[in-house]
Structure formats: structure tokens, C-alpha cells
Amino acid sequence: xxxxxxxxxxxxxxxxxxxxxxxxxxxxxxxxxxxxxxxxxxxxxxxxxxxxxxxxxxxxxxxxxxxxxxxxxxxxxxxxxxxxxxxxxxxxxxxxxxxxxxxxxxxxxxxxxxxxxxxxxxxxxxxxxxxxxxxxxxxxxxxxxxxxxxxxxxxxxxxxxxxxxxxxxxxxxxxxxxxxxxxxxxxxxxxxxxxxxxxxxxxxxxxxxxxxxxxxxxxxxxxxxxxxxxxxxxxxxxxxxxxxxxxxxxxxxxxxxxxxxxxxxxxxxxxxxxxxxxxxxxxxxxxxxxxxxxxxxxxxxxxxxxxxxxxxxxxxxxxxxxxxxxxxxxxxxxxxxxxxxxxxxxxxxxxxxxxxxxxxxxxxxxxxxxxxxxxxxxxxxxxxxxxxxxxxxxxxxxxxxxxx
Amino acid sequence: xxxxxxxxxxxxxxxxxxxxxxxxxxxxxxxxxxxxxxxxxxxxxxxxxxxxxxxxxxxxxxxxxxxxxxxxxxxxxxxxxxxxxxxxxxxxxxxxxxxxxxxxxxxxxxxxxxxxxxxxxxxxxxxxxxxxxxxxxxxxxxxxxxxxxxxxxxxxxxxxxxxxxxxxxxxxxxxxxxxxxxxxxxxxxxxxxxxxxxxxxxxxxxxxxxxxxxxxxxxxxxxxxxxxxxxxxxxxxxxxxxxxxxxxxxxxxxxxxxxxxxxxxxxxxxxxxxxxxxxxxxxxxxxxxxxxxxxxxxxxxxxxxxxxxxxxxxxxxxxxxxxxxxxxxxxxxxxxxxxxxxxxxxxxxxxxx
Numbered sequence: 239x240x241x242x243x244x245x246x247x248x249x250x251x252x253x254x255x256x257x258x259x260x261x262x263x264x265x266x267x268x269x270x271x272x273x274x275x276x277x278x279x280x281x282x283x284x285x286x287x288x289x290x291x292x293x294x295x296x297x298x299x300x301x302x303x304x305x306x307x308x309x310x311x312x313x314x315x316x317x318x319x320x321x322x323x324x325x326x327x328x329x330x331x332x333x334x335x336x337x338x339x340x341x342x343x344x345x346x347x348x349x350x351x352x353x354x355x356x357x358x359x360x361x362x363x364x365x366x367x368x369x370x371x372x373x374x375x376x377x378x379x380x381x382x383x384x385x386x387x388x389x390x391x392x393x394x395x396x397x398x399x400x401x402x403x404x405x406x407x408x409x410x411x412x413x414x415x416x417x418x419x420x421x422x423x424x425x426x427x428x429x430x431x432x433x434x435x436x437x438x439x440x441x442x443x444x445x446x447x448x449x450x451x452x453x454x455x456x457x458x459x460x461x462x463x464x465x466x467x468x469x470x471x472x473x474x475x476x477x478x479x480x481x482x483x484x485x486x487x488x489x490x491x492x493x494x495x496x497x498x499x500x501x502x503x504x505x506x507x508x509x510x511x512x513x514x515x516x517x518x519x520x521x522x523x524x525x526x527x528x529x530x531x532x533x534x535x536x537x538x539x540x541x542x543x544x545x546x547x548x549x550x551x552x553x554x555x556x557x558x559x560x561x562x563x564x565x566x567x568x569x570x571x572x573x574x575x576x577x578x579x580x581x582x583x584x585x586x587x588x589x590x591x592x593x594x595x596x597x598x599x600x601x602x603x604x605x606x607x608x609x610x611x612x613x614x615x616x617x618x619x620x621x622x623x624x625x626x627x628x629x630x631x632x633x634x635x636x637x638x639x640x641x642x
Numbered sequence: 643x644x645x646x647x648x649x650x651x652x653x654x655x656x657x658x659x660x661x662x663x664x665x666x667x668x669x670x671x672x673x674x675x676x677x678x679x680x681x682x683x684x685x686x687x688x689x690x691x692x693x694x695x696x697x698x699x700x701x702x703x704x705x706x707x708x709x710x711x712x713x714x715x716x717x718x719x720x721x722x723x724x725x726x727x728x729x730x731x732x733x734x735x736x737x738x739x740x741x742x743x744x745x746x747x748x749x750x751x752x753x754x755x756x757x758x759x760x761x762x763x764x765x766x767x768x769x770x771x772x773x774x775x776x777x778x779x780x781x782x783x784x785x786x787x788x789x790x791x792x793x794x795x796x797x798x799x800x801x802x803x804x805x806x807x808x809x810x811x812x813x814x815x816x817x818x819x820x821x822x823x824x825x826x827x828x829x830x831x832x833x834x835x836x837x838x839x840x841x842x843x844x845x846x847x848x849x850x851x852x853x854x855x856x857x858x859x860x861x862x863x864x865x866x867x868x869x870x871x872x873x874x875x876x877x878x879x880x881x882x883x884x885x886x887x888x889x890x891x892x893x894x895x896x897x898x899x900x901x902x903x904x905x906x907x908x909x910x911x912x913x914x915x916x917x918x919x920x921x922x923x924x925x926x927x928x929x930x931x932x933x934x935x936x937x938x939x940x941x942x943x944x945x946x947x948x949x950x951x952x953x954x955x956x957x958x959x960x961x962x963x964x965x966x967x968x969x970x971x972x973x974x975x976x977x978x979x980x981x982x983x984x985x986x987x988x989x990x991x992x993x994x995x
Binding site: 339342343345422423424425427430439525553564565566567614617618 | 766767768769770771772
């Protein structure tokens with residue numbers, strides 16, 4: 239196993255070669271969406287993120303913001319700092335699940351988003367490692383503090399100790415795509431340079447673009463950075479970046495319609511997983527995320543039948559842009575729940591047989607969100623408590639149905 | 643694929659039931675019952691799950707019976723049943739490495755570790771990796787390594803009972819068997835022992851919805867054990883499609899049966915190959931169709947040629963003298979196995995899979 243890790247470490251250097259491709263893609267995306275700035279004269283802001291192609295260069299700290307660390311920002315922005323401190327942005331680098339994956343594939347493009355303030359080509363240490371995606375990563379560029387322009391710092395009568403440069407991109411989904419949308423890289427030859435496969439490894443932004451949420455203008459920030467009110471009455475965007483770790487957000491994403499009936503000697507359960515308030519595929523993000531729907535007859539959980547909803551991939555041996563033959567990972571299936579406006583609800587039919595069915599009156603079901611397949615989690619040392627989160631659970635009575 | 647196998651297994655059961663003497667009917671009734679319960683479902687790419695209906699029993703002609711059916715026949719020759727809660731026999735001691743080959747074992751062990759990179763699709767990784775060009779050379783070196791390879795591969799297999807991908811351990815297990823190293827059997831048995839622990843430690847739910855590494859690895863190892871010792875333990879149709887609590891419950895008795903067999907016979911035999919030879923000779927000496935089927939299974943999967951003359955003599959005897967038409971069919975099938983280019987002509991046992 240150690241040899242695997244060592245061999246993969248060399249990938250870090252190789253993956254840097256994908257930078258140019260990714261940068262070209264992302265720079266176009268972000269610059270196209272730059273809109274009016276309200277405060278000082280509008281400069282030509284560089285693209286803020288590179289889809290992992292490069293670390294983030296924030297430049298010098300803004301005036302009167304100390305060193306520009308999260309600790310400094312928290313001196314004034316207490317609520318926001320407290321929320322961020324409990325978020326996955328703060329632990330983007332230190333998170334144990336990420337670290338386990340990085341041990342196997344220590345790639346540059348992972349590091350550039352998970353510890354974006356680390357120096358290029360180095361393993362993150364200190365504040366860059368500890369604070370992950372910190373305040374400056376999003377809000378500081380070249381001595382300026384950036385914001386959407388609609389927060390408290392711009393409220394009439396507020397005297398901020400630093401200037402704020404408004405950038406409408408902060409309130410747009412495209413802003414999140416800078417890190418949450420990127421393609422699979424692939425090796426041209428064993429150990430050779432990498433190229434962009436143009437196949438999304440994470441397609442959250444693309445999923446949103448195809449959703450009903452996008453059609454009606456609901457942005458990522460509307461769900462994941464909802465408006466809150468501070469103790470002093472000021473409104474601000476939440477910075478806990480709530481996601482799959484938030485039970486309430488999970489629960490509102492889907493609902494389940496289940497019917498259980500007797501059909502001859504069998505008990506048949508038909509379950510539909512219907513998307514409700516979700517603006518991307520569910521689950522989204524990392525390629526290993528999945529849902530598992532477990533259905534069992536009341537009192538017999540060990541006989542649960544399980545249906546998975548996940549993406550599947552295959553490695554295709556194909557010609558690379560430079561003429562080599564190489565394995566390229568391509569998506570071969572996607573049974574995840576698609577957001578409203580795309581696809582149809584997932585339907586499952588589960589059939590139970592056996593002598594114990596005679597007295598069955600109730601069927602129970604549970605939908606869980608998994609960070610990765612259970613065997614993979616077990617192999618990396620993560621138990622069910624870390625890997626699984628309940629989305630929704632319930633039960634349904636058994637109806638008479640069809641008798642022979 | 644799995645469900646196709648299930649259907650084949652069901653068809654085989656029907657065929658087996660049709661061709662068994664009445665006195666063995668009880669065995670098949672029990673076996674069949676054990677495979678029912680919650681029926682399998684078949685998820686489609688759209689996430690829709692449809693039930694796999696129980697097929698109408700079909701009587702398959704013996705000549706068209708797949709090897710899995712023969713495997714089931716071989717299972718019947720197992721000396722004793724093992725209950726799910728039966729204790730696990732103690733594993734054999736770790737084989738001792740002679741000082742003379744110790745340096746070579748270390749070298750080969752390093753090669754074994756490197757072969758982990760020889761799989762283009764590692765499920766825990768996020769991008770596709772090209773296998774190193776040296777992979778073929780590494781596997782050849784290991785196959786030629788004799789006793790030292792046995793230790794190098796055996797140590798690795800016995801120590802690594804987790805991981806997502808069963809393909810590397812499958813390849814290494816096959817190479818280990820091909821080395822005919824005396825220590826090989828003990829290492830494989832120790833690995834089976836460790837896998838029982840791993841399966842027992844897993845919560846049943848953690849298997850659901852995805853392939854379970856310990857079960858997949860156990861399947862591979864029991865198959866290697868079976869091919870190498872001749873002991874028919876790997877009742878594939880019983881559990882290899884069930885990577886869940888049900889599969890775990892059925893894998894354990896199969897593994898315990900293998901361990902018991904090894905406890906009784908393994909230490910006394912000079913190697914696991916000699917154990918296999920003894921068993922084949924025993925079966926080939928019988929007119930019992932079941933024994934011949936078991937021999938067919940072993941010989942069809944094992945490339946050893948040194949029993950060929952012996953097998954041919956025995957099979958010719960069966961073909962000309964036995965009163966059992968069924969035994970003659972299997973004897974002829976086995977004889978065809980020994981014909982030149984049997985596989986290329988589609989006449990070998992492999993063609994029946």
C-alpha cells in the first residue's frame with residue numbers, strides 16, 4: 239500500500255500540466271459574468287478562481303485588515319467568522335475524509351482548491367492548511383476587499399474600516415463553479431503529462447444550469463448561503479456553507495412515495511424518490527457520493543433490500559489529443575436523483591418473499607446519503623457514522639393488493 | 643451479469659434435481675430453500691429496480707451443463723456440513739522462510755507491492771491511471787520465483803484482506819498457485835482465516851449496495867483453494883451474487899469447511915498440489931458420476947499435465963466398463979479435455995462455461 243501512495247505522489251507534479259487548460263476554461267467563464275461595481279472605480283478584476291489549476295493569489299492584504307487572516311476578519315465579522323469556523327470551507331484541507339483521499343492521490347489540482355493559499359508546488363502548512371478556504375480566498379484581491387455589494391458593509395451609515403469593492407459575481411452561481419465544477423484529468427502515458435478529458439469529475443454547476451432552479455434564477459448562494467440577521471439587526475449571508483452535513487437541507491431535497499402490497503406470495507414495495515427543493519443532482523459533488531434507499535419489513539432490518547443512486551464510471555482506453563493511447567475515465571451511468579426540471583423521479587420495485595411475510599403489516603424505509611461506497615469507507619477507516627447521513631425515513635402500511 | 647449467473651444457477655439446480663437419484667432429493671431441497679428468501683432485484687441504469695422472477699424449471703442436458711453445475715456436484719462430495727455458528731479452526735502457523743532464500747523473498751515481496759499499480763481502474767481513485775509497462779515482467783518474475791515467490795506473495799495476501807479491488811489479489815493468488823510452492827497452501831489458508839474475521843467484523847449493512855471487498859476476496863481465495871487442493875468448497879452459486887449479510891452468512895461456512903479440510907489433511911500433505919493429486923486419484927478411481935464430475939471440475943481449471951496419463955486410463959476404463967451412461971458422458975468430456983487443441987476447438991470443459 240505504501241508503494242501505491244509513493245507512486246501516486248509523483249502525480250502531483252504531473253497534474254500541474256492541466257493548469258493551462260483549466261485556466262482557459264475558467265477565465266472565460268468568470269470574466270464573462272463580471273458586472274457593475276458600485277464603489278470605487280471598477281478595475282479589470284482577474285478571474286478569481288481557476289478550477290484548481292493554480293493556487294489563489296490574493297496579493298497584499300487590504301488596508302486596515304491586519305494580516306488578512308480569518309482571525310483578523312473575525313475581530314469585526316464575528317457571526318460570519320463563527321459560522322465559517324464550523325464550515326467545510328474552513329476544514330477544506332484538514333478534513334479527514336479529504337486527507338484520506340489525498341493520501342491516495344496527492345494531486346496538485348486537489349490542493350489548489352482545498353488549501354488555495356498554499357504556495358504553488360508545496361504541501362500546505364500553517365495558516366494555509368489550518369484555514370483552508372479562508373476569508374481572503376474569496377474576499378481579498380490585490381489590497382481590495384471584495385463583496386457582493388449587498389451586505390452590511392455597504393449599508394448606508396455603516397463605517398467599515400476598509401473599503402469594499404462590489405462585485406456582483408459574489409451572488410451568482412458562476413462564482414461557486416470556480417471550485418465546484420471541473421473535469422477529469424487523464425495521463426497521456428503511464429507517468430506522462432496530463433490532459434483535460436472534458437468529462438466532468440464534479441458537475442454541480444452544470445447540473446444547476448440544467449435545473450428548474452437556474453431557470454427561475456435561484457442561485458447556489460440562495461440555499462447554501464441563506465440570508466440571516468445578526469444580533470444588531472443587520473442582514474448578512476450565512477457563511478456556514480451548509481450542505482450534505484445539514485440534516486434539514488438533506489431532508490428538504492427529496493420526498494419518498496412508497497406503496498407496499500401483497501402480490502401472490504410476495505410482498506411488493508414500490509418506492510419513488512422525488513426531488514423537491516434541490517438545485518443540482520442529488521447527491522452532487524465528489525464522484526463517489528451516493529444515496530442508498532433501504533427497505534425492510536418491520537422487525538426484519540437484516541433482510542433490508544437496498545437500492546443505490548450514484549454515478550458509475552468506466553475507464554476507456556482511447557486516443558489522447560497527442561496521439562497516445564491512454565485510459566480515460568468516462569461516466570457510464572448516473573442513477574442519482576436529478577433536480578426538478580430534469581429527468582423523472584427514480585422508481586424502485588422491491589419484492590420480498592418468505593414465510594415470515596404472512597404477518598407483515600408495515601414496511602419501513604430509509605434514504606441515506608453516503609460520502610462514498612461503504613467498502614471504500616471501511617478501507618479508509620471511516621465507519622457508518624462518518625460516512626452515512628439519514629436524508630429521510632418513514633414507513634408505509636401493507637395493503638391487500640393482488641391475491642392469487 | 644450477476645443475475646444472469648443466478649438464472650444459470652437456478653437452471654442448473656433444476657437440471658441437477660432431475661438427474662439425481664431419489665435418495666439425494668433431500669439435499670437439493672435444502673439447498674434450494676437456502677437460496678430463496680428475499681428475491682434479488684435488478685437495478686437498471688435509471689435506478690429503477692425490477693424483480694428477477696424465478697425461472698420455470700428447465701431440465702438441461704448433461705452435455706450442456708455449465709461448469710457451475712459441476713461445481714455443485716463437487717460440493718456434494720464435501721464430507722460434512724458446517725453450521726453458520728460453528729467454530730473456526732485455528733489457522734496454520736506462518737510458514738518459515740529458509741535463510742537461503744530470504745533475500746530473494748524480500749526482492750520478490752517488493753515486486754508484489756509494486757503490482758498494486760498494475761490495475762488501471764482502482765475504485766478508490768478519482769482518475770484513471772495507466773498501469774506501468776513493467777507489469778507483465780513483474781508477473782513473469784513472480785511466476786518463476788518458486789518457493790521464494792510463494793512466501794513473497796503469500797505474506798502479502800495473508801496481510802492484506804481489505805481493499806476495494808479483488809483483481810490484484812486474484813491475479814496474485816493464481817500466480818501463487820502456479821508456483822506450486824509448498825508454503826502456498828498455508829498462506830492461502832491463513833488469508834481465508836483473516837477474511838473470516840474481516841467479514842465477521844463488518845456490519846451487514848455496510849455491504850449493501852456495493853461490492854463488499856472481504857466477500858469478493860473470500861470468493862477469490864476459496865476458488866484458488868479449490869483449484870489447488872481439489873477440495874470442493876467454493877459453492878459459487880450459493881453466495882457470490884449476494885454481497886450482503888446473506889452472502890456473508892453463507893461464505894463463512896464455506897470458508898470454515900475449507901479450514902477444516904486443511905486442518906485434517908493439509909499439514910500431512912507435502913504440498914497442496916499433492917493434496918489435490920490425492921483427491922483426483924481417489925475420484926478418478928471411482929465409477930461414481932459425481933466423483934467424475936468433481937474430477938472434471940478440477941482438471942478443467944487446473945493446468946497440471948502430470949496426471950494426464952493416469953486420468954486417461956481411468957476415464958477409458960469408465961467409458962468402456964461402467965453401466966452408468968452419465969458417468970460415460972463425463973468420462974468422454976474429460977477425455978476430450980486432453981485432446982490436442984481442445985480449447986481452440988471448443989471441445990474442452992472451458993467451452994461449457
